[in-house]
Each structure stands twice: as structure tokens, then as C-alpha cells.
Amino acid sequence: MPDPSAPAGAATTEGDFRTRLRADCASCFGLCCVVPAFSASADFAVDKPARTPCRNLLADFGCGIHDRLRDKGFPGCTVYDCFGAGQQVCQVTFAGTDWRGAPDTAERMFTVFPVMRELHELLWYVNEALTLRAARPAHPELTAAREETERLTLLGPDALAELDVRPHWQSVNAVLSRVSELVRRGVRRPAELRGADLIGRDFHKADLRGANLRGAFLIGADLRRADLRLADVVGADTRGADLRGADLSTSLFLIQSQLDAARGDGTTKLPPALARPAHWAS
Structure with missing residues (x-):
């Protein structure tokens, strides 16, 4: 088929x-x-009002800490x-x-x-x-x-x-x-989890094929070795989600920033158009 x-x-x-x-x-x-705008948090080291240049913005519009953003407390910029x-x-x-x-x-x-x-x-x-x-x-x-x-x-x-x-x-x-x-529609009984609060949930080895995860909050969720083929993940918040060994090879509407915000490794299966984030474990 x-x-x-x-x-x-x-x-x-x-x-x-x-x-x-x-x-x-x-x-x-x-x-x-x-x-x-951003507030001092785990994602940003300082407060910055909207429409105000970041203190790291250079005169040529480059970033002064571009290659050290995570080390300097600005992982939010990398995603x-x-x-x-x-x-x-x-x-x-x-x-x-x-x-x-x-x-x-x-x-x-x-x-x-x-x-x-x-x-x-x-x-x-x-x-x-x-x-x-x-x-x-x-x-x-x-x-x-x-x-x-x-x-x-x-x-x-x-x-x-x-x-x-x-x-x-x-x-x-x-x-x-x-x-x-x-x-x-060819997936048998796909999970309906649109907009669901799934923060920190355990989906280790879960069968989420064809799941509707639109706008779901997957922050810190354990998705190790989960099957996410054909799952619709548009707008899903994947910050800190553990994707090690997960299969996202045909996930629908997956974007690079969702991967950048998550954790994964060399066993995470990705669509060919997306890149394995540099900060993931090998």
C-alpha cells in the first residue's frame, strides 16, 4: 500500500x-x-521590551553571541x-x-x-x-x-x-x-488530542500514528520511541519534549523549530527536509 x-x-x-x-x-x-519582547527565564537571560534591540545585536545586524546562545542563557533564540x-x-x-x-x-x-x-x-x-x-x-x-x-x-x-x-x-x-x-483517514482509531494539555505526560513507546496533536501542549512530555507517523503536529508546543528514538519521519506539518525546542538523538527518525538539531545528543 x-x-x-x-x-x-x-x-x-x-x-x-x-x-x-x-x-x-x-x-x-x-x-x-x-x-x-521576552522576559528573563530559562529561555532568555534578560528582559527585553518589544521593538527594542537586544543587547547582543551588533552594528551590522549580526548577533554577538550567535555561536554561544545556549551557553549564554538564550536558548529561546535558537528555536x-x-x-x-x-x-x-x-x-x-x-x-x-x-x-x-x-x-x-x-x-x-x-x-x-x-x-x-x-x-x-x-x-x-x-x-x-x-x-x-x-x-x-x-x-x-x-x-x-x-x-x-x-x-x-x-x-x-x-x-x-x-x-x-x-x-x-x-x-x-x-x-x-x-x-x-x-x-x-487510513489510520485506525487515531487519538484525538487537539489542544490537549499533555505537559510532562508519559508517551514512552506510545502508538500515536495519525494522532491529532494540533496545538497540543507537549512540553516536557516523554515521547521516547513513540510512533508519530502521520500525526498532525501543527502548532504543537514541543519545548523540552523527549523525542529520543521517536519516529517523526512522516509527521504532518512538523517544522524545524519544533525539533529545535525538543530533545532527541541519533535514533530519532526525521523527515528528510528537516535537520537534526546540533544540540541533540549523538
């Missing part, structure tokens, strides 16, 4: 979307080091993913004009960045869905969603600053939910 999560070959949009929707920090003006929104805002929306050189653009740029990030995250999920064989019945809707999302990313600064992404997100999410059902 063919794997319903397998790429659909030439009929899909494999292309270069994964490269385009990954952060290119050299083409960004340090927006992720300025726009978000942040803008899905390429940073370079889109800096190089396309604002045509290469940086907020330090043109301070009058700063507030608009800082407002636009989180809007663009949401649009780029949607593009990642939609393009990923278009590579799944079982999603073919939803291809017309997915293609329309991708085209509309792409159109929104090309709006000017003022239009993006005023854009309410929520209605569009809800519309696209409905299509992605349909894709999830199409892909998972």
Missing part, C-alpha cells in the same frame, strides 16, 4: 520553497532581535523561525532600506514583520501539503490559498501594516485541516 504522506513527485510543488521560506539572516536587519519573513520584509517590502539608516521606517517595519511571518508560515504549511499524495483532492483549494497568500506578501508597507491576517489564516487553516483528514 503506498504511503499517503509520500511526495507526489512531478505533480507537486517540491521546487525550492523550503529554501525560500528559511531564514537568511545575512539579508535581514536583525528584526527577530528587535521586534519580539525561533521567521520562515524567511525577515529577508522578505527587508529586501522586498522595504527594498533594502534598513531601520537604522532610515529611522522613519522603523515603526512600520517592526509592525510589518510579524504580519509577514504569519503569511510565510502559512506558505510553508500550504506548500508542504501540496507535496502529499493523499492531499490531491484538495489541490485546487491549496493552490488558491498559496496564490492569495503570495499576493498578500507582496503588498506595500502601509497595506501590510493594516492587514488583519486572522481571517485569511482561518480560511487557509480550514483547507489544511481537510488535508490532515485526507492523509490520516
Whole structure:
């Protein structure tokens, strides 16, 4: 029986979307080091108000402790993913004009960045869905969603600053939910755990094939050797989750930051498009 999560070959949009929707920090003006706020915690060593440059941001928009973030108490920075929104805002929306050189653009740029990030995250999920064989019945809707999302990313600064992404997100999410059902419908009695509080839960060796884990809180959960094939994990919080030996090879809508936030090792099975985090045990 063919794997319903397998790429659909030439009929899909494999292309270069994964490269385009990954952060290119050299083409960004340090927006992720300025726009978000964070509080002193296990993830961040200090407090930082929103729209205020991090103390580690250099004049060239690089990070002064980039190769030592975890050692210096900033593991939260290592799991942040803008899905390429940073370079889109800096190089396309604002045509290469940086907020330090043109301070009058700063507030608009800082407002636009989180809007663009949401649009780029949607593009990642939609393009990923278009590579799944079982999603073919939803291809017309997915293609329309991708085209509309792409159109929104090309709006000017003022239009993006005023854009309410929520209605569009809800519309696209409905299509992605349909894709999830199409892909998972062959799994017998999949667990329904959408939005569940699973913090610290023991799922050691658990059969979670096809489980609906959308938005679930898996913080610190024991998922060692769990079978997560075809499990829908969009929006699941995996901070500190133990994924050693787990099988995520065909998990749906798994993103790099979810792996970066978790713990794993060389026996964790991953989709080919995602990388094994450097901090995982070998």
C-alpha cells in the first residue's frame, strides 16, 4: 500500500520553497532581535521590551553571541523561525532600506514583520501539503490559498501594516485541516488530542500514528520511541519534549523549530527536509 504522506513527485510543488521560506539572516536587519519582547527565564537571560534591540545585536545586524546562545542563557533564540519573513520584509517590502539608516521606517517595519511571518508560515504549511499524495483532492483549494497568500506578501508597507491576517489564516487553516483528514483517514482509531494539555505526560513507546496533536501542549512530555507517523503536529508546543528514538519521519506539518525546542538523538527518525538539531545528543 503506498504511503499517503509520500511526495507526489512531478505533480507537486517540491521546487525550492523550503529554501525560500528559511531564514537568511545575512539579508535581514536583525528584526527577530528587535521586534519580539521576552522576559528573563530559562529561555532568555534578560528582559527585553518589544521593538527594542537586544543587547547582543551588533552594528551590522549580526548577533554577538550567535555561536554561544545556549551557553549564554538564550536558548529561546535558537528555536525561533521567521520562515524567511525577515529577508522578505527587508529586501522586498522595504527594498533594502534598513531601520537604522532610515529611522522613519522603523515603526512600520517592526509592525510589518510579524504580519509577514504569519503569511510565510502559512506558505510553508500550504506548500508542504501540496507535496502529499493523499492531499490531491484538495489541490485546487491549496493552490488558491498559496496564490492569495503570495499576493498578500507582496503588498506595500502601509497595506501590510493594516492587514488583519486572522481571517485569511482561518480560511487557509480550514483547507489544511481537510488535508490532515485526507492523509490520516487510513489510520485506525487515531487519538484525538487537539489542544490537549499533555505537559510532562508519559508517551514512552506510545502508538500515536495519525494522532491529532494540533496545538497540543507537549512540553516536557516523554515521547521516547513513540510512533508519530502521520500525526498532525501543527502548532504543537514541543519545548523540552523527549523525542529520543521517536519516529517523526512522516509527521504532518512538523517544522524545524519544533525539533529545535525538543530533545532527541541519533535514533530519532526525521523527515528528510528537516535537520537534526546540533544540540541533540549523538
